[in-house]
Amino acid sequence: MKSIKYLLLAVGVMMMASCGQQPAVAPAEPVDPAQVVLDNIMTRVSVRQFTAEPIAKSDLETILKAGLQAPSAMNKQDWQVRIVTNQDMLNTLSGFMLNTEMGKGMAERLNGKNAFANAPAVAFIAAETGENATAYNREDTALLSENMLLAVHALGLGATYQAAPARMINDSAEAKDFLKNSLGFPENAELINVIIMGHPAETPAVKDRDQNKGRIIE
Ligand SMILES: Cc1cc2nc3c(=O)[nH]c(=O)nc-3n(C[C@H](O)[C@H](O)[C@H](O)COP(=O)(O)O)c2cc1C
Incomplete structure (x- = not known):
């Protein structure tokens, strides 16, 4: 009985094929890898509001690895990066930051959130200074x-590059000590920026760029 059913099914499929009918699921379009990369660049946008959902450890590892793969002058890699997910640590640091001149002005706008918008993860990015570093450590x-921002976006997460929090940290002796003692930054590391990241709780539009700022000269 079963084999007759299969025979009828097979005949039906053959008849559909001979009538030129498409199967219910169309075959996937071939993916152009270059377009995927370009779309990722062109659709990245700063995200500053996040859900409380943590970022998967494997995603954090991918984001970190993408950052560390960046080019650097003479391949000196004169940077130090820490991605922190520990909310107690981020809140402690935020307390120090909001005590600075700049931080006091900012506290009102935060609506009870910490200085990192309560992001589930924050990357602290420092330039190594001193004899092993080049004059291009900030560029690096x-x-x-x-690289990290693009990796975040490619993974369906959101992030913002922020320089202001680094200024607040650099203005606070306690915050600077915290970076060394709790995050393990070496003495010669100068904090340049942070990247707040998480699952987006907002979908900002991509901002226009002034195309006249770049030209091709032949
Ligand atoms: C050097 C630099 C410093 C920035 N500092 C901050 C900051 O302190 N706070 C913030 O919310 N965004 C900061 N941003 C994010 C910019 O505001 C944002 O990238 C810009 O408005 C363009 O928007 P888009 O990233 O959505 O394309 C900074 C960006 C750069 C490149």
């Missing part, structure tokens, strides 16, 4: 940061 951290 910028490229590392952009």
